[in-house]
Amino acid sequence: MAPTSTTQPEAPEAGAAPAAGPAISLAGVVKSFRAGSETVRAVDGVDLEIERGEFFSLLGPSGCGKTTTMRVIAGFEDPTEGVVRLDGRDVTGVAANHRDVNMVFQSYALFPHMSVADNVAFGLRRKRVPKAEVTRRVGRILDLVELGHRARHRPSQLSGGQQQRVALARALVNEPSALLLDEPLGALDLKLRQSMQVELKRIQREVGITFVYVTHDQGEALTMSDRIAVMNNGVVEQLGVPAEIYERPATRFVADFIGTSNLVRGVVRAATGDLWKVEVADGATALAAELPGTVTTGSHIHLTVRPEKVRIGTDQPEGEVSRVPGTVAETVYMGAATHYQVDIGGGEEITVYQQNASGSTLVAARGERVWLSWRPEHSYALPS
Amino acid sequence: MSNRKFTPYVLVLPAWAWLALFFVVPIGGMLSLSLTTGNVVTGFQQTFEVGNYATAVSTYWEQILRSLFYGACATLVCIALGYPMAYWIAFRGGAHKSTYLLLILLPFFVSFVLRTISWRFFLSDNGVVLGPLKDLGLLPEGFAVLNSALAVILGLAYNFLPFMVLPIYAVLERMDPHLVEAAHDLYAGRFQAFARVILPVSLPGVFAGVLMTFIPTSADYVNASVLGGTHNTMIGNVVQTQYLVNNNYPIAASITFVLMGLLLVGIFSYARALGTERVMEVHA
Numbered sequence: 001m002a003p004t005s006t007t008q009p010e011a012p013e014a015g016a017a018p019a020a021g022p023a024i025s026l027a028g029v030v031k032s033f034r035a036g037s038e039t040v041r042a043v044d045g046v047d048l049e050i051e052r053g054e055f056f057s058l059l060g061p062s063g064c065g066k067t068t069t070m071r072v073i074a075g076f077e078d079p080t081e082g083v084v085r086l087d088g089r090d091v092t093g094v095a096a097n098h099r100d101v102n103m104v105f106q107s108y109a110l111f112p113h114m115s116v117a118d119n120v121a122f123g124l125r126r127k128r129v130p131k132a133e134v135t136r137r138v139g140r141i142l143d144l145v146e147l148g149h150r151a152r153h154r155p156s157q158l159s160g161g162q163q164q165r166v167a168l169a170r171a172l173v174n175e176p177s178a179l180l181l182d183e184p185l186g187a188l189d190l191k192l193r194q195s196m197q198v199e200l201k202r203i204q205r206e207v208g209i210t211f212v213y214v215t216h217d218q219g220e221a222l223t224m225s226d227r228i229a230v231m232n233n234g235v236v237e238q239l240g241v242p243a244e245i246y247e248r249p250a251t252r253f254v255a256d257f258i259g260t261s262n263l264v265r266g267v268v269r270a271a272t273g274d275l276w277k278v279e280v281a282d283g284a285t286a287l288a289a290e291l292p293g294t295v296t297t298g299s300h301i302h303l304t305v306r307p308e309k310v311r312i313g314t315d316q317p318e319g320e321v322s323r324v325p326g327t328v329a330e331t332v333y334m335g336a337a338t339h340y341q342v343d344i345g346g347g348e349e350i351t352v353y354q355q356n357a358s359g360s361t362l363v364a365a366r367g368e369r370v371w372l373s374w375r376p377e378h379s380y381a382l383p384s
Numbered sequence: 385m386s387n388r389k390f391t392p393y394v395l396v397l398p399a400w401a402w403l404a405l406f407f408v409v410p411i412g413g414m415l416s417l418s419l420t421t422g423n424v425v426t427g428f429q430q431t432f433e434v435g436n437y438a439t440a441v442s443t444y445w446e447q448i449l450r451s452l453f454y455g456a457c458a459t460l461v462c463i464a465l466g467y468p469m470a471y472w473i474a475f476r477g478g479a480h481k482s483t484y485l486l487l488i489l490l491p492f493f494v495s496f497v498l499r500t501i502s503w504r505f506f507l508s509d510n511g512v513v514l515g516p517l518k519d520l521g522l523l524p525e526g527f528a529v530l531n532s533a534l535a536v537i538l539g540l541a542y543n544f545l546p547f548m549v550l551p552i553y554a555v556l557e558r559m560d561p562h563l564v565e566a567a568h569d570l571y572a573g574r575f576q577a578f579a580r581v582i583l584p585v586s587l588p589g590v591f592a593g594v595l596m597t598f599i600p601t602s603a604d605y606v607n608a609s610v611l612g613g614t615h616n617t618m619i620g621n622v623v624q625t626q627y628l629v630n631n632n633y634p635i636a637a638s639i640t641f642v643l644m645g646l647l648l649v650g651i652f653s654y655a656r657a658l659g660t661e662r663v664m665e666v667h668a
Contacts, residue, residue, distance in 0.1 A: 076565055096568040103569045109562035113584045122580075123570035170570070 021088045022049040023178050023210040024073060024101075029082035031068050042068040043079070044234030050178070050212060055204055057213045057221040060231035061257065066214045069231070070180050073212065075099045087177055097126075102171035103180040106187065108163050110155035116166050117142070117151040123174040141173040144203065161192045168203070178210040185220065197224055218258050222246060230254050246306075252382050255304040262310070262350045264303045265384070268295055275320065275376050278303055282345035286322035287376040292383050300384040307353040309378040312340055312363050317373035324372045326350065328364045338362065342372055418637035428633060440638040444622050448642065451619040452650075454533065455602030458540035459548075462597045463590065465541070466548035470589075471582075473549075474556035485553070488546050496543065500610045503539050504530065507611070531613025539607035544600060548593035555589030556582070591658060599647055619643055 031043040043065040050056045058066040071077040072084060075096035084092050091099055102123065111119050117138055124134045142148045145165040155163055164184060171179055184200075185193045201224055204211050215221050221228050222242040229239045230253075238250040249255035255263060266280040268291065278286045278301065286303055295301055305322075317323055326344040340352040340363075350372055354363060364370045418436055422428040441448070473484045491499055505511055507529045510518065517523045529535050563585065567577035605620025612618070619639060626636035 074569060076568075096565070097571045097573055103566070105562045105566060107560055107562050109560055109566035111563065111566070111581055111585070113587075122567070122572075126571035126576060170566075174570070 022085075023052045023054070023087060024048070024050040024212065025085040025088075026069070026073070027083045027085075029069070029072055029079045029084065031065075031072055031077055032080045041234050043072065046082075046231075046234075046236055048229060048236065048239070050210060052210055053208050055201070055211045055213065055224055055226045057215060057225040057228045058231055059215055059218060059221040059228050059257075061216055064231040065234040066216075066231045067182055070103075070182055070212060070214050073178075074101060074103050074180050100176050101178045101180055102174050102176040103182065104167045104171050104184045106183045108155075108167040108187075110163055110166055110170070112155055115152050115154060116147065116158070119155065119166055120170045120173050122170065127174070137173055141169045144172075144206065145169045160188055161196065164188065164196065165199075168200075172203070172207060172209065175207075176209065178212055181211060181213045183215055184213075185215075185217075193220075200224065222258075230257065232257070248380055249304060249382075252302060252304075255380075255382065260307050260351060262305050262307060263382075264305070264344075264348055264350065265346075266301055266303050266381075268297050268299045268301060268381075270297060276381070278381065280324060280344070280346075281326075281348055284324040284344065286324060286379065287320065288379055288381045289376045291381045294383060295381060301381045302384055303379045303381055305350075305374050305379040307339070307351040308337075308355075309374050310350060310352040311373045312342070312352045312354055313371055313373070314364060314368070316371050321373040321375055322379060324350070326370060326372055328366050328368050328370055331362065331364075331366055333362075340364070340370075342370060344372070414637045414640060417633050418641055420634050422634075424631040424633075433634065436634045436638040437642065440635055440642055443635075444619065444639060447617055447619045447622050448639075448646070450616070451602045451643070452646065454537055454540060454608075454616075454618060455598050455604075457537045458544065458601040459594055459598045461537065461541035462545050462548035462593070466545055466593065467552055467590070470549045470552035470556055474553050474559075475561075481557075485550075488549055492546065497606055497610070499543065500539055500606050503535070503542065503611055507535055507538070530611065531616070533612070533616050535611040536608050536616050536618070539611045540601040540604060543604075543607065544597040547596040547600070551592035551596065552586060552589040555586045559585055587658070591655070594654070595651060599651075602647065603643060 026046050026048045029043055029046045030041060032039045032041045034040075046065070046069055048069075058069055060066045068077060072079050073086075075091070075094060075098075078093060082092070083090055086100060111122065114122070120138045120141060121134050124137060129137070138151075139148065142151055145168055147162060147165055147169065150158060150162060150166075155166060158166065164187075167184070168181075181200075185196050188196060197220060200211075213221070213224065222245070225242055227239065227241055228245050230237045230245060232253045238245055238254045240248075245254065246258055249258060249261065252263065255261040264280050264286070266278040266286060269277040269279050269285075271277070274289065276288045276291055278288050280286045280303065288303060291301070311317065324344050326342040328340055329343045329349060330341040332339040335356070337353050337355050340354065342350050342352060344350055352372065416430060417428070419430065419432045419434065420428040421431045421433045421436075469488070473481055473488075477484050506513060508514070509528050509530065514523060514527065514529065518525060518527065529538075559582070563581055564577055567581045572580060602618075603620050605618060605624050608616055608618040608621050609624075623636050623639050626632045626639065
């Protein structure tokens with residue numbers, strides 16, 4: 001509650017002076033549900049600190065606990081264990097209508113019996129904001145989402161994308177300390193979703209409010225987020241900026257879930273200088289820059305490498321690179337790129353994406369012997 | 385090709401035939417009957433006697449008004465009891481929703497008249513309800529419910545309660561539960577969420593429920609004759625007496641049309657009022 005005196009005033013017109021520290025913090029949050037006779041731990045010990053003004057994504061497959069985590073922040077679920085803080089204030093057990101966060105629902109949950117303007121004004125009216133100010137703020141936010149001309153319409157008269165923006169405006173108009181978005185673009189078609197991603201990012205920059213974004217779409221999370229928490233089985237598997245999540249997946253789950261990743265079994269052989277030699281497939285040598293702490297010579301590990309980091313060629317590559325020979329099992333022409341499936345022996349395949357930059361599309365045909373290579377810093381060792 | 389064009393009309397034919405046979409023909413017959421004169425011995429002649437309507441209204445206006453009043457009271461009781469029931473089943477029924485719905489419908493497995501007669505025992509002067517209350521001294525010895533307006537209204541409400549519960553339940557059950565969460569999220573407490581979101585969204589269900597209880601309750605005669613004694617007769621009882629006892633078919637038919645006209649006017653103004661209210665809300 002008590003703000004530190006050195007904090008600069010940054011929130012434009014919020015009543016209370018902003019406290020120092022993260023906008024949202026979760027400490028040891030557990031949420032279990034009773035399903036018949038057994039108890040399911042939907043959220044199983046989550047610690048998060050979401051910074052002010054950040055675009056933060058909770059990313060994971062369905063059932064990973066991301067939506068439950070968000071509902072705990074919103075106040076729709078009470079955590080079984082742990083503490084939720086908003087702006088440093090402990091709000092665990094505080095009802096949703098007394099929390100300074102607003103939510104954009106996947107189904108939009110627009111009130112069907114009210115006009116667009118009345119939907120947007122709902123929160124302000126409950127807070128007993130003076131009438132003139134309600135009108136002013138509703139008008140301004142509807143202009144921001146480019147729906148000023150639709151104020152008198154019912155939600156059912158709007159398209160999906162427009163309803164989505166009304167839902168956004170209805171939450172944003174309250175100028176909450178954080179906006180929670182539960183797969184808000186899930187119901188839109190691809191084209192609209194892409195333009196709404198850009199739109200959401202623009203709006204977030206303009207209003208400067210903390211966004212917590214729940215999605216199972218990794219592309220969406222990677223392009224929009226400042227930071228991402230990848231969740232699985234109720235725990236955060238990895239927390240980091242998009243490039244870090246993509247380039248350096250911390251667990252096999254993250255490597256597998258984010259983008260396409262090759263996972264190759266291997267045995268650690270020896271270290272030469274800074275690099276570790278890893279024997280993969282039928283005796284080929286791959287190089288790894290770093291190994292997990294628990295791994296020593298002789299350990300069985302998985303090496304990850306992204307398909308676009310792998311070079312494919314007919315000549316044996318030179319230099320300090322991983323060198324793996326194989327046979328092309330499949331080629332798929334994708335327009336901008338060609339995808340190769342290469343059999344490297346030992347029952348393993350590596351996927352390679354080759355940009356079709358120089359016009360010559362096919363490097364190798366099906367059944368041809370090829371060499372795969374990648375730089376040591378592009379592959380990471382994960383414990384088996 | 386032309387065969388295909390007529391197919392929809394052929395398919396809808398049974399429905400039209402059904403409507404014609406069981407709605408248009410009887411109602412036409414009744415309308416014609418209401419304008420005849422004569423008696424059962426000499427027969428009825430079509431004289432276009434509009435005076436039948438004047439006689440019907442001037443003689444039985446009291447019963448007509450009483451019927452509408454009882455119907456309205458029973459409908460209000462049904463809303464007061466039925467809304468919470470529907471709400472509870474829809475939102476708190478969990479896995480047992482269908483069981484609760486079955487319980488609501490269960491009385492329908494017993495004959496309507498039998499159920500109403502059982503209320504005579506239930507409400508009798510020293511019966512299961514009033515007896516103990518009188519023994520405890522909570523009610524005076526002479527207190528009675530049977531043969532009063534209250535008994536008729538209670539009987540009507542009891543008999544038609546499911547017709548109120550089911551349409552309200554249908555609307556509440558279909559409602560996106562996120563609407564309630566959205567209301568809470570936008571700082572509405574429990575009461576505000578109910579008054580501003582749940583209730584307005586469920587109004588179409590209430591509207592349907594009102595139609596389905598008010599129309600049959602105002603025209604009912606069983607409850608008044610079983611529970612109401614001699615001083616609380618409704619227009620249904622009058623029609624029954626005129627038809628079956630006095631054999632005055634023209635008067636019985638004209639009363640029927642008066643009641644029908646009043647109900648139609650009432651329903652349309654009710655729909656209008658509800659409609660306008662919604663239009664105003666948009667501009668609020």
